[in-house]
Amino acid sequence: MENNKPSKKVSRRKFIIKATLGSIGGLVLGTYLFRKPIYRSIAGYVNTLSTPYEGSKDDPIIWFEITPDNKVILQSPKVEMGQGIFTGLAQIAADELEVDINQIKVIHAPSATGNMDAFGTGGSTSISSLWQPLRELAATMREMLKTEAANKLGVAVTTLSVAKGVVSGGGKSITYAEIVKGVDKWKVPATPALKAIKDYQYVGQPIARVDLQAKVFGEPIYGMDAVMPDMLYGSIVRPNKVGAQYMDADTNIAEKIPGVVKIVKEKDFVGVVAVSQTAAEKAKNAITANWKVDKIWQTHDIENMIKVGKGDAIEIQKTGKAANILEDKEGLITMEFTSPIGAHAQIEPNGALAFVEKDKATIYISTQVVKITRSEVADRLGLKTEQVNIIPTFLGGGFGRRLHTPHAVQAALLSKAVGKPVKYFFNRQEEFQHDTFRPPTHHLLKAKLNAAGMITAMEHNVSSGDVMYGSALVPAIMQNLIGSDLGAWRGGMINYTAIPNYRAVSWRVKLPFATSWWRSLGLLANTFAIESFMDELAIKANQDPVAFRLAQIKDDTIGKRLKEVIRVAAEKSNYNNKAVNGIAMGFACCIDVGTPCAQVAEVTVVDGKIKVLKVTCVIDPGIVVNPNQVKAQCEGAIIMGMSAAMFERMYIEDGELKPIIYGPYKIASIKDAPREIEVIILQNDDKPGGVGEPPLGPIGAAIGNAVRRLTGTRLTDMPLTLG
Amino acid sequence: MEININGNKRQVEITDTSTPLLWIIRDVLNLKGTKFGCGKAACGACTVLIDGQQVRSCSYPISQLKEQAVTTIEGLGTAENPHPVQQAWIEEIVPQCGYCQPGFMMATASLLNNIADPTDEEIDTNITNVCRCATHYRIRKAIHKAAAIHQSKTSN
Numbered sequence: 037m038e039n040n041k042p043s044k045k046v047s048r049r050k051f052i053i054k055a056t057l058g059s060i061g062g063l064v065l066g067t068y069l070f071r072k073p074i075y076r077s078i079a080g081y082v083n084t085l086s087t088p089y090e091g092s093k094d095d096p097i098i099w100f101e102i103t104p105d106n107k108v109i110l111q112s113p114k115v116e117m118g119q120g121i122f123t124g125l126a127q128i129a130a131d132e133l134e135v136d137i138n139q140i141k142v143i144h145a146p147s148a149t150g151n152m153d154a155f156g157t158g159g160s161t162s163i164s165s166l167w168q169p170l171r172e173l174a175a176t177m178r179e180m181l182k183t184e185a186a187n188k189l190g191v192a193v194t195t196l197s198v199a200k201g202v203v204s205g206g207g208k209s210i211t212y213a214e215i216v217k218g219v220d221k222w223k224v225p226a227t228p229a230l231k232a233i234k235d236y237q238y239v240g241q242p243i244a245r246v247d248l249q250a251k252v253f254g255e256p257i258y259g260m261d262a263v264m265p266d267m268l269y270g271s272i273v274r275p276n277k278v279g280a281q282y283m284d285a286d287t288n289i290a291e292k293i294p295g296v297v298k299i300v301k302e303k304d305f306v307g308v309v310a311v312s313q314t315a316a317e318k319a320k321n322a323i324t325a326n327w328k329v330d331k332i333w334q335t336h337d338i339e340n341m342i343k344v345g346k347g348d349a350i351e352i353q354k355t356g357k358a359a360n361i362l363e364d365k366e367g368l369i370t371m372e373f374t375s376p377i378g379a380h381a382q383i384e385p386n387g388a389l390a391f392v393e394k395d396k397a398t399i400y401i402s403t404q405v406v407k408i409t410r411s412e413v414a415d416r417l418g419l420k421t422e423q424v425n426i427i428p429t430f431l432g433g434g435f436g437r438r439l440h441t442p443h444a445v446q447a448a449l450l451s452k453a454v455g456k457p458v459k460y461f462f463n464r465q466e467e468f469q470h471d472t473f474r475p476p477t478h479h480l481l482k483a484k485l486n487a488a489g490m491i492t493a494m495e496h497n498v499s500s501g502d503v504m505y506g507s508a509l510v511p512a513i514m515q516n517l518i519g520s521d522l523g524a525w526r527g528g529m530i531n532y533t534a535i536p537n538y539r540a541v542s543w544r545v546k547l548p549f550a551t552s553w554w555r556s557l558g559l560l561a562n563t564f565a566i567e568s569f570m571d572e573l574a575i576k577a578n579q580d581p582v583a584f585r586l587a588q589i590k591d592d593t594i595g596k597r598l599k600e601v602i603r604v605a606a607e608k609s610n611y612n613n614k615a616v617n618g619i620a621m622g623f624a625c626c627i628d629v630g631t632p633c634a635q636v637a638e639v640t641v642v643d644g645k646i647k648v649l650k651v652t653c654v655i656d657p658g659i660v661v662n663p664n665q666v667k668a669q670c671e672g673a674i675i676m677g678m679s680a681a682m683f684e685r686m687y688i689e690d691g692e693l694k695p696i697i698y699g700p701y702k703i704a705s706i707k708d709a710p711r712e713i714e715v716i717i718l719q720n721d722d723k724p725g726g727v728g729e730p731p732l733g734p735i736g737a738a739i740g741n742a743v744r745r746l747t748g749t750r751l752t753d754m755p756l757t758l759g
Numbered sequence: 760m761e762i763n764i765n766g767n768k769r770q771v772e773i774t775d776t777s778t779p780l781l782w783i784i785r786d787v788l789n790l791k792g793t794k795f796g797c798g799k800a801a802c803g804a805c806t807v808l809i810d811g812q813q814v815r816s817c818s819y820p821i822s823q824l825k826e827q828a829v830t831t832i833e834g835l836g837t838a839e840n841p842h843p844v845q846q847a848w849i850e851e852i853v854p855q856c857g858y859c860q861p862g863f864m865m866a867t868a869s870l871l872n873n874i875a876d877p878t879d880e881e882i883d884t885n886i887t888n889v890c891r892c893a894t895h896y897r898i899r900k901a902i903h904k905a906a907a908i909h910q911s912k913t914s915n
Contacts, residue, residue, distance in 0.1 A: 117856055118854075118855030118856030118857065118892045119855070120855070244849070244852050245852060245854070247854075247857070248849055248852060248854065249838055249849075250857075251854040251857030251860055252841070252845050252848050252849055252853075252854065252860070252864070253792070253832065253833070253836075253837065253838060253841075253845065254790075254791070254792020254793070254831070254832030254833050254861045255791075255792070256791035256792070257857075258791075258794075258858060260791075260794070260795060261791035263789070269786075294774070294775070295774070295775070312774075312775070312778070312782065312786065313782050313786060314775055314777070314778045314779070314782055315775070380891075381889075381891055382856075382858075382891050383794070383796045383802060383804050383858050383859045383889060383890075383891055384794070384796075384856075384858045385795065385796075430856070430857070431856055432794070432856055432857075432858030432859075433856045433858060433891045433892065434856070435891065461795075463798055464796070464797040464798055464799065464801075464802075664852055668852065668855060668894070668897070671893070671894070671896045671897065672855055672892045672893040672894060673893075674893075675893030675895055675896065676891070676892070676893040679893065697797060697799050697801050698796075698797055698801040698802045698889050699801045703889050703891065704893065704895070705886075705887055705888075705889065705895070706882060706883060706886050706887075706888075706895045706898060706899060707883035707884075707887075709893070709895035709896055709899075710896070711879065711899070713896050
């Protein structure tokens with residue numbers, strides 16, 4: 037059953053009304069989504085963007101602005117990093133606002149307008165978190181406009197109809213833009229009933245991305261493209277070695293390089309401001325910095341740290357008596373798996389364009405965490421947060437890399453030193469050596485089978501570097517309360533809930549370099565380990581891996597949805613347990629952010645190398661706003677996950693993280709990508725779930741399981757290679 | 760010096776002849792569609808056409824440029840009159856984050872200048888750019904579609 041009733045969390049009582057915005061009448065509607073107030077609000081106000089709004093704790097999360105040409109500007113609290121959120125929000129808003137999709141322009145909300153999402157953008161949550169509040173608030177705004185239209189037209193509100201932003205009734209009509217003129221007091225109705233999903237015109241349709249034109253014709257939409265008058269260029273010296281601390285620097289040669297405006301020495305870094313990018317880079321390379329390095333790290337040091345049994349452990353899942361049963365070695369099956377350090381390697385480097393003036397700072401930046409970026413800049417500059425305006429741009433890739441933005445602070449300090457706007461960004465070596473990496477993992481799995489080939493007990497242990505620890509997004513107190521790393525758990529729990537005894541244990545290790553969110557967090561490695569193990573158990577039980585999986589899943593709500601994606605994936609791919617003509621199929625599945633996903637990879641071996649020919653992907657994210665973009669997310673996640681599973685690995689040699697360039701850090705290219713990807717979408721839930729990350733889960737295991745069936749070799753270590 | 764770019768002659772002052780063409784395009788001519796990705800010709804985000812052939816402009820010193828015609832994404836086509844490659848990219852809804860896409864489109868335009876109807880193997884060999892959103896599946900479809908659009912236009 038679909039949910040088109042207003043949520044209980046939104047009620048008239050909780051609307052916050054702001055009487056004035058500058059000299060123009062307007063209003064703000066606020067609501068609360070979580071235990072802590074996170075504001076999901078609307079502002080419908082009049083005519084121009086020229087009304088600066090100073091934020092407060094009642095700041096709205098979503099602004100609608102109606103322009104004189106009867107268009108609607110939607111200021112999005114979520115950033116567009118390729119996931120298609122601008123398109124999804126436009127579709128949802130257009131349907132409840134009763135405007136044409138082309139009448140809506142979605143833009144990034146600068147922090148000056150106040151509508152920042154404290155959570156940032158990530159975790160496949162953008163559509164799922166805004167689905168209900170955006171519809172409710174858009175519907176409320178439509179009703180407010182209708183009520184005011186009734187006044188202006190002199191007809192009863194019940195006789196009015198709306199289409200394309202024009203309200204009609206009694207033989208008369210008036211546009212939204214005309215309605216809002218001169219109104220300084222609005223009547224706020226109770227949240228109206230939402231339309232039935234079948235009545236939506238845009239939601240559910242595979243419409244083209246709203247940012248397609250900008251991206252095909254090369255418009256300047258990214259952080260790297262931002263410009264300001266009199267802009268200069270910055271660079272910052274970064275160490276090559278892991279754990280190096282800045283001491284001081286000799287800048288004599290650098291100062292004399294033509295084009296250098298100023299060498300900037302701060303307590304924790306040394307940088308350059310110059311008239312061009314080339315001069316800034318040359319001067320940086322001419323600086324000799326001194327670093328304090330306590331230890332020269334090697335890859336094997338890290339591998340020795342990331343071992344199940346070392347570090348702090350916490351039991352994250354427990355049903356029955358798995359630990360007791362698996363203590364006894366009789367009939368015990370165990371396997372170990374590993375995954376390496378992974379780089380984000382997004383193509384747009386990190387950086388920012390900053391302009392710091394006496395009492396304010398303006399920062400253009402590709403960030404996933406507008407609010408955190410703002411507080412960090414304000415703190416370091418000694419400004420109030422409202423004196424810092426963060427203007428988010430389109431992201432040239434996110435993947436979790438834009439959750440940490442200390443470079444915004446550095447760009448601001450360079451600008452402050454010269455009193456002019458400064459654009460600063462990483463070069464590629466700096467990107468690779470100063471990434472916030474996907475941590476390496478080690479997995480130990482244990483199980484026992486009974487005579488009927490059913491699993492009687494199963495256990496997953498994962499050892500991982502930190503994912504969420506150390507992030508400003510997760511308060512330290514919460515991390516200490518949890519005692520382990522939620523991000524490292526992602527995908528680490530056992531979904532085979534019909535097993536009578538199962539448990540999962542997470543082991544936490546602090547590494548000497550930054551590790552963090554990488555699209556899908558622990559899901560990629562955890563699913564690789566668990567689903568490879570399941571495949572091996574099916575072989576040991578002499579069962580078909582699809583039937584084997586289905587038999588171990590409970591028939592609860594999520595279990596039924598998981599079973600359905602498994603069945604459909606097996607059917608649509610014509611899954612065959614046996615290799616035929618040198619091609620084998622591998623099966624794997626997962627549940628992530630409430631979305632079940634199953635994949636079948638068809639694999640062959642060419643010249644000793646694994647080649648993925650086709651992937652069938654079945655996903656059930658619930659209600660789908662844009663099936664074309666859900667497919668795009670699946671296609672991208674499959675190839676990105678395949679790339680990580682088959683090719684990618686950072687290592688440490690004599691203290692240096694390597695490789696430092698694409699190529700040696702091999703990312704799947706068009707040659708490697710499967711020629712065929714079939715995505716099948718099921719919608720067995722009454723609300724939208726996450727899509728951006730779940731399809732990254734199964735692919736590694738699906739490939740490994742195919743290789744096992746083709747060659748007899750079980751691959752246990754990413755990146756997966758033969759011999 | 761004079762640069763022949765997107766069909767226009769533009770005067771630019773060059774103070775450092777080692778400056779890569781990329782930065783002249785982006786920072787002097789203010790054409791931002793050509794992207795910086797790696798600075799080592801390893802990713803292709805900075806791909807432009809020089810006399811119709813793909814060049815990774817981050818590693819092409821401005822001193823090498825004489826009278827050749829430079830084409831960037833801004834000169835490939837317009838919304839009103841898109842290049843077949845851009846039309847195909849729109850029809851297949853290729854971009855996600857979109858940052859690498861101008862480089863892919865320029866590399867594809869170069870490929871089609873040399874091979875009107877490339878096979879999958881010719882695509883594999885000639886299109887070596889990096890896309891982190893991993894839009895390769897749609898890129899391949901768009902390349903074939905661009906070839907078809909181009910051929911139908913030239914045969915008419």
